[in-house]
Amino acid sequence: xxxxxxxxxxGIFDVVADGxxxxxxxxxxxxxxxxxxxxxxxx
Numbered sequence: 240x241x242x243x244x245x246x247x248x249x250g251i252f253d254v255v256a257d258g259x260x261x262x263x264x265x266x267x268x269x270x271x272x273x274x275x276x277x278x279x280x281x282x
Contacts, residue, residue: 242280250264250265251264251265252264252265252270253265254271254276254279254280256279256280261279261280262275262276262279
């Protein structure tokens with residue numbers, strides 16, 4: 240799996256893996272912490 244940062248607009252922060260959004264700051268109202276992101280990417 241490859242990770243890359245894509246610059247967004249309007250404070251949007253999404254984590255996307257294999258074309259699927261696995262975390263949305265907008266929907267959750269917060270940033271994820273690192274262990275949470277790793278768990279989401281592992282599935």
